[in-house]
Amino acid sequence: MEKQSLSKTLIRLFGITVVALVIWRVVTVGLAEGYPASFWISQGINGLVLGGVYALVALGYTLVYGILFMINFAHGEVMMIGGITGFFALQFAAAQGWMEGSTAVVVAALLFILLAGMLGSVVTGVTLERLAYRPLRRAPRLVPLISAIGASLFLQYSVLLIFGVSPHSYRKPDIIAGGIRTGDVFIPYTGLIIFFASILLMLSLYLIIQRTKLGRAMRAVAEDKDTAALMGVNVDAVIVATFVLGSALAGAAGVMLGFHNTVIKFNSGFIPGLKAFTAAVLGGIGNIPGAMFGALILGMIEALGPSALGIPTEYKDIIAFSVLVLILIFRPSGIFGEILSEKKA
Amino acid sequence: MKKAFNIGLIAFAVLTYLVLIGLPTRLEGAAQPVLALLLALFVYAVLRGQAKELGRGALLQNGLVIGLVAGLLLVLEVGFFTGLLADGVKIQPVFDKIVPLNMAALLNVRAGTIIKGETSIVAYAILTAYLAVAGLAGTLLVLFTRSNTAGAVRSVHIPGGRWLTILLPFALFAFIYYLGLDGVNTFGNDKNIVRLLIVLVATGAGLFSLRAAEDGIEKLIVSALLAAALLALPFVLNQFQNSVMNIVFIFVMMGLGLNIVVGYAGLLDLGYVAFFAIGAYVYAFVAAPFSSPYISALLTGMGISPASPLLGYWSAIPLAMLTAAIGGVLLGIPVLRLRGDYLAIVTLGFGEIIRLFMLNLGDLTNGPRGLLQIAQPTLFGVAPASLTSHLDAQGWIFLLAIFGSALVAFVAIRLNDSRLGRAWVAMREDEDVAQATGIHLVQTKLLAFAIGATFAGLAGQLYAARQINIFPENFSLFVSIDALALIIVGGMGSIPGVVLGALALKGLPEVLRGVDEYRIVTFAVLLIVMMIVRPEGILPSARRRRELHSEEMAAPVDKDEQLEGGRA
Numbered sequence: 001m002e003k004q005s006l007s008k009t010l011i012r013l014f015g016i017t018v019v020a021l022v023i024w025r026v027v028t029v030g031l032a033e034g035y036p037a038s039f040w041i042s043q044g045i046n047g048l049v050l051g052g053v054y055a056l057v058a059l060g061y062t063l064v065y066g067i068l069f070m071i072n073f074a075h076g077e078v079m080m081i082g083g084i085t086g087f088f089a090l091q092f093a094a095a096q097g098w099m100e101g102s103t104a105v106v107v108a109a110l111l112f113i114l115l116a117g118m119l120g121s122v123v124t125g126v127t128l129e130r131l132a133y134r135p136l137r138r139a140p141r142l143v144p145l146i147s148a149i150g151a152s153l154f155l156q157y158s159v160l161l162i163f164g165v166s167p168h169s170y171r172k173p174d175i176i177a178g179g180i181r182t183g184d185v186f187i188p189y190t191g192l193i194i195f196f197a198s199i200l201l202m203l204s205l206y207l208i209i210q211r212t213k214l215g216r217a218m219r220a221v222a223e224d225k226d227t228a229a230l231m232g233v234n235v236d237a238v239i240v241a242t243f244v245l246g247s248a249l250a251g252a253a254g255v256m257l258g259f260h261n262t263v264i265k266f267n268s269g270f271i272p273g274l275k276a277f278t279a280a281v282l283g284g285i286g287n288i289p290g291a292m293f294g295a296l297i298l299g300m301i302e303a304l305g306p307s308a309l310g311i312p313t314e315y316k317d318i319i320a321f322s323v324l325v326l327i328l329i330f331r332p333s334g335i336f337g338e339i340l341s342e343k344k345a
Numbered sequence: 346m347k348k349a350f351n352i353g354l355i356a357f358a359v360l361t362y363l364v365l366i367g368l369p370t371r372l373e374g375a376a377q378p379v380l381a382l383l384l385a386l387f388v389y390a391v392l393r394g395q396a397k398e399l400g401r402g403a404l405l406q407n408g409l410v411i412g413l414v415a416g417l418l419l420v421l422e423v424g425f426f427t428g429l430l431a432d433g434v435k436i437q438p439v440f441d442k443i444v445p446l447n448m449a450a451l452l453n454v455r456a457g458t459i460i461k462g463e464t465s466i467v468a469y470a471i472l473t474a475y476l477a478v479a480g481l482a483g484t485l486l487v488l489f490t491r492s493n494t495a496g497a498v499r500s501v502h503i504p505g506g507r508w509l510t511i512l513l514p515f516a517l518f519a520f521i522y523y524l525g526l527d528g529v530n531t532f533g534n535d536k537n538i539v540r541l542l543i544v545l546v547a548t549g550a551g552l553f554s555l556r557a558a559e560d561g562i563e564k565l566i567v568s569a570l571l572a573a574a575l576l577a578l579p580f581v582l583n584q585f586q587n588s589v590m591n592i593v594f595i596f597v598m599m600g601l602g603l604n605i606v607v608g609y610a611g612l613l614d615l616g617y618v619a620f621f622a623i624g625a626y627v628y629a630f631v632a633a634p635f636s637s638p639y640i641s642a643l644l645t646g647m648g649i650s651p652a653s654p655l656l657g658y659w660s661a662i663p664l665a666m667l668t669a670a671i672g673g674v675l676l677g678i679p680v681l682r683l684r685g686d687y688l689a690i691v692t693l694g695f696g697e698i699i700r701l702f703m704l705n706l707g708d709l710t711n712g713p714r715g716l717l718q719i720a721q722p723t724l725f726g727v728a729p730a731s732l733t734s735h736l737d738a739q740g741w742i743f744l745l746a747i748f749g750s751a752l753v754a755f756v757a758i759r760l761n762d763s764r765l766g767r768a769w770v771a772m773r774e775d776e777d778v779a780q781a782t783g784i785h786l787v788q789t790k791l792l793a794f795a796i797g798a799t800f801a802g803l804a805g806q807l808y809a810a811r812q813i814n815i816f817p818e819n820f821s822l823f824v825s826i827d828a829l830a831l832i833i834v835g836g837m838g839s840i841p842g843v844v845l846g847a848l849a850l851k852g853l854p855e856v857l858r859g860v861d862e863y864r865i866v867t868f869a870v871l872l873i874v875m876m877i878v879r880p881e882g883i884l885p886s887a888r889r890r891r892e893l894h895s896e897e898m899a900a901p902v903d904k905d906e907q908l909e910g911g912r913a
Contacts, residue, residue, distance in 0.1 A: 150876070161367065162440060328691055
């Protein structure tokens with residue numbers, strides 16, 4: 001018992017110091033700056049939009065983790081490839097003149113771009129599963145993780161080599177370029193679309209998992225692969241389906257991120273991928289609603305954090321990483337709890 | 346037949362990838378033979394598994410089908426691209442590397458021919474023929490090796506093979522010294538590169554020689570001779586070769602440290618570069634205090650001139666090691682409870698945080714402008730390079746790196762055999778059981794982090810002295826990935842493996858300078874392939890090999906083991 005208490009005391013001490021520092025910082029610096037309320041609201045909306053994108057990626061981590069117990073380290077890159085594919089679909093649509101047509105045509109073109117991005121990601125995700133993960137399904141834990149790190153590097157640098165260093169810039173069609181202005185708060189249309197599209201996609205995922213036969217099979221495989229196989233579930237097919245669903249969401253996120261940040265390049269997936277992973281852990285990895293809320297919370301923290309703490313925005317990545325570290329230390333099962341935690345004990 | 350067709354499609358996909366990343370442009374005239382060689386190796390790797398089931402004719406047929414399918418599809422694709430290029434269509438905005446030069450190298454014609462659209466059908470036919478022949482050649486290789494291994498003798502026994510293995514490095518070293526005597530000390534010509542390659546191969550062969558030697562007097566003599574040969578190297582190599590070799594050995598030091606954390610204790614640390622950076626920056630602070638505005642001001646305030654180093658290289662060693670060790674413990678405390686994947690991601694975050702701090706703490710670290718003019722290590726107050734014309738500054742660093750690696754390797758071996766080393770292994774295998782058998786988890790984990798960090802600090806200090814000027818970009822995530830890749834390729838938990846990994850991953854890319862841009866992609870593929878084919882590495886430790894191949898010997902995996910694989 002003595003060992004446990006030493007470790008716990010050290011960790012608790014560390015936690016109290018961190019929390020005290022954050023509170024002190026917010027009170028003395030962040031609130032003293034006296035930003036107007038509209039500033040906080042705008043930042044909060046930015047956070048929600050970012051959170052929506054993170055949520056789509058976080059769901060991919062959570063789905064794969066729930067079934068294979070592995071962190072698909074290359075998931076951020078799967079998202080990036082969705083963004084790149086979407087970019088070329090956008091180029092194609094623009095060359096056909098679809099982006100200047102009537103509203104219906106533009107909306108159809110945007111849907112086409114979204115689907116293209118999703119398709120690009122799905123192909124990448126499924127290939128990845130087949131080549132880099134399936135042969136290692138029974139290997140010790142570190143082995144697939146290292147393979148995933150390799151896959152992540154491979155995808156990033158292949159994209160760099162194949163498509164060149166210059167960033168790919170998304171050009172928004174005019175009908176979604178503007179925004180709504182109420183008082184001092186400005187909400188861009190892209191933000192609105194991203195937020196509601198991601199909610200819609202998440203809802204459909206939730207329905208697939210809860211209501212369909214495939215969803216039931218996925219839950220069964222997550223619970224126990226061997227028993228599921230005995231019950232007539234094709235485990236390999238279910239795992240592929242999981243990668244398809246996760247990658248499709250990531251591809252949608254990649255396209256949305258492209259429209260939101262206006263550029264996509266070879267390493268665009270890495271940091272958002274890590275943040276989405278953070279979000280998945282924050283909500284409790286393996287827990288689907290948890291991943292959505294974790295992502296929204298993380299998006300808010302990231303948008304509001306730098307101003308609240310009175311630090312330059314360059315440090316916003318540090319905030320996200322710190323949140324990850326703190327969560328893992330104090331509540332490794334996340335805010336909403338890991339669905340699968342009992343199996344890991 | 347259908348299977349061969351599918352394999353042909355895969356081969357075509359791989360070839361397309363190589364064309365898209367612009368490999369033919371780099372290879373120029375050698376593009377066709379190199380691609381053919383790669384295809385032959387691919388066919389060999391794929392068909393080797395079927396060698397037992399199929400007859401000679403069927404195998405050859407399969408090889409030909411694979412080669413033809415890949416070749417014809419590739420030619421169609423190249424024809425498509427060439428057609429577009431001849432029409433003046435710009436493909437580059439989409440595929441960056443699809444340029445006339447690339448297609449010209451692939452078809453072995455001039456770039457002008459491609460642009461004018463005058464490529465003859467013969468050029469296409471030759472490319473197809475090359476690849477079809479490659480398919481056959483790969484199959485012949487399969488047939489050849491099959492007839493060799495068909496009998497009872499699986500490994501070819503050469504009489505005196507053991508002695509050949511033992512003596513090979515000495516022959517190579519002797520050749521290097523012979524080359525070294527002609528006084529060539531110019532920078533960067535082909536001869537330089539060839540000699541560097543021989544040095545790398547000789548050092549690698551030394552590891553196998555050491556392994557082949559029998560315990561006792563034989564091993565003692567071989568290791569003494571190898572040590573002498575290695576220590577003489579800095580005196581005969583030129584500055585370029587020394588600068589490559591010292592980075593190799595700095596990475597050996599780092600790899601050995603990471604090996605303790607990952608290989609012995611099983612804690613996957615992706616932020617290892619943080620400690621390397623701490624060592625480098627701490628030494629830079631004391632050896633070049635004037636380049637950090639904050640320290641400079643502090644010293645001036647205390648009445649000390651910041652112009653001269655505060656500590657020499659040797660007296661700074663304990664400081665660098667201690668600071669890194671403290672860093673290790675500080676990282677260790679919060680992650681005490683984390684396992685496996687979570688640990689990897691958190692440590693990765695830590696590495697990035699340290700780099701972001703180096704970049705943004707402008708007063709202390711001088712931000713992206715870096716710390717400049719770091720003092721060089723001396724020996725009793727004199728620079729050894731000034732004493733003899735045979736030793737240049739890089740050679741001196743190389744010598745220090747050899748001594749550093751030897752020291753670190755010695756400590757690592759002793760630790761591995763100690764009580765602590767066994768505690769690490771127990772902890773790696775199962776934390777709960779280890780704790781139940783009385784291992785103090787907190788202490789054991791923190792010691793692993795601290796000792797690993799100490800070695801990285803030592804390596805970082807030497808790296809700072811080597812670089813003279815250090816910048817935050819020197820300490821990116823890729824240093825961690827390099828260090829991890831080299832212990833994985835070499836063999837996790839194995840000390841000769843670390844040396845071999847460093848030679849292969851840090852030394853060879855310098856020899857293959859032209860293909861440097863493909864370094865990371867090659868590493869990435871190597872990581873995945875190693876994990877699938879040989880997860881224990883090239884020179885594995887005996888225990889690791891048994892662990893990773895236990896499934897092949899034992900009965901099919903039962904459910905407990907599978908759960909083991911799925912634990913956090």
